Amino acid sequence: MELAAAKLKFIEAWGKLGSEWGINRTMAQVHALLLISPEALTTEEIMDALSISRGNANMTLRDLIGWGLIEKQHKAGERKEYFFADKDVWNIARQVAKERKKRELEPVLKVLNELSSVVGDEKDPEYKTFKKSVNDINKLAVNVDKTLETMLKAEENWFWGSILKVFK
Amino acid sequence: MELAAAKLKFIEAWGKLGSEWGINRTMAQVHALLLISPEALTTEEIMDALSISRGNANMTLRDLIGWGLIEKQHKAGERKEYFFADKDVWNIARQVAKERKKRELEPVLKVLNELSSVVGDEKDPEYKTFKKSVNDINKLAVNVDKTLETMLKAEENWFWGSILKVFK
DNA sequence: ATAAAGTTTCAATAATTTTTGAAAGTTTAA
DNA sequence: TTAAACTTTCAAAAATTATTGAAACTTTAT
Structure with missing residues (x-):
């Protein structure tokens, strides 16, 4: 080509x-x-x-x-x-991660947090299902947030080295 | 509320x-x-x-x-x-990752691979810059792909345990 | 001050994506 | 069969998003 x-x-x-x-x-x-x-x-x-x-x-x-x-x-x-x-692809990835975290993940975390605090009748299946889904998604989102936070501070080699070594 | x-x-x-x-x-x-x-x-x-x-x-x-x-x-x-x-949030995350990997990441990897093989004059700055950006993006994409591959096979606790422990 | 060079804005238009709703299709029960 | 219950399709309409282009604005040099 x-x-x-x-x-x-x-x-x-x-x-x-x-x-x-x-x-x-x-x-x-x-x-x-x-x-x-x-x-x-x-x-x-x-x-x-x-x-x-x-x-x-x-x-x-x-x-x-x-x-x-x-x-x-x-x-x-x-x-x-x-x-x-900027031609540094790791910088680019971090920059995009940083902006999307700020613009999208953080507002969602805020809403999930509010929704986690809704109280209701533990006997009510509607309430129980709502609460479980919101809490589970919240936990996942917090983990993603933490991982992104690490990524933002990390050097490329260290980051992938750590991840891929663990998963090898 | x-x-x-x-x-x-x-x-x-x-x-x-x-x-x-x-x-x-x-x-x-x-x-x-x-x-x-x-x-x-x-x-x-x-x-x-x-x-x-x-x-x-x-x-x-x-x-x-x-x-x-x-x-x-x-x-x-x-x-x-x-x-x-399906209410299992880890299943959901994996399912979404699986589909987006297949629909979006894999086609891009294919194109990047083709573009990596374009030959040209190493003295030409146009060529050098093109090649470097494509190669760097390709490497990043391969790492993302490997990490997703691991995620698809993993149990939630093991996955986050491994990631968050390393990054603690 | 003025004019040339360049940048920004934004209302109007175009393109794309999503949604509707009614007709066509399918399945089940009598 | 027939018809009722339900599902699917898809052309047309609506909503959303992206783009244009010309006017307004800003900066710089003379």
């Missing part, structure tokens, strides 16, 4: 995976493009490469910055803004 | 989490409803509880069966079909 074709395939695959995981296709594609680009790119270059509008490019880039996945760069003597992706 | 209100809140929270993770809101809500229901429910009961149409209910239930999260039940002397959710 040609490099040019391979790049397109990578961008497409990343976009598809993103959309399956609740991340806007275009956002995932812009990220993919920057990931495989050795140089920082301008908004115009990104618009051209992916055939998207200026407005879309601008909003997507802003979101990616919000996720901590890319940053703006300025080149000496130039007005234009350049965008550059 | 009243049990009735708590149930609604749980269904709502589960639906929201689902939609953030690329799972249809209604599907997550039906799953939530069945999770906290001590008895199997009919299509009609589900339609009523969530105010959804018969068509929607039917398709959603079919999808949930496809994900291995619920099953049909028949009660003696009744024509109606009843639906019942």
Whole structure:
């Protein structure tokens, strides 16, 4: 396969995976493009490469910055803004884990906690089933939260070393 | 909080989490409803509880069966079909992991593998950057895949025991 | 101050995804 | 058989989400 074709395939695959995981296709594609680009790119270059509008490019880039996945760069003597992706895949994974934990897991933990404290008649099957499911999900969510917390602090080699050794 | 209100809140929270993770809101809500229901429910009961149409209910239930999260039940002397959710949260987590691994991770691993084999000029920064990103993502994806594989075979206590002990 | 270069915003439009509801299909019992 | 009870399908409609593009805004250089 040609490099040019391979790049397109990578961008497409990343976009598809993103959309399956609740991340806007275009956002995932812009990220993919920057990931495989050795140089920082301008908004115009990104618009051209992916055939998207200026407005879309601008909003997507802003979101990616919000996720901590890319940053703006300025080149000496130039007005234009350049965008550059962190290429360290472990950083990326941690950054995504950090944001999703904050945006999604934590609010759910909060609700589960409130729901854990609902009191009722232990004889009532409706209550018992509700309580058991909520408590079990809560425990699982707390374990996931703890594991993510560890991941956020960990070095890649140590993390996978520990996990894969145990599971070997 | 009243049990009735708590149930609604749980269904709502589960639906929201689902939609953030690329799972249809209604599907997550039906799953939530069945999770906290001590008895199997009919299509009609589900339609009523969530105010959804018969068509929607039917398709959603079919999808949930496809994900291995619920099953049909028949009660003696009744024509109606009843639906019942597996309440074991560890089974649920494994089932979801299994399906998403198959549907999403494996296709991506396949593409990454193809892209890893693209050859080019080691002096070309475009090629070098592409290759490095693809290889790094590939390694991460393989580690995730191995960990999921272990999870699929594991008992809940052993799994979290091992992970949390290492990370303590 | 002005104009050029560049960035941001957002209402309108387009695309996608979800839902409806009624018709077609199936199963069971009499 | 027939018809009642129930399930499935799917084209059309609704809802949601993403994208465009042009105007407004900001910054910099002269």
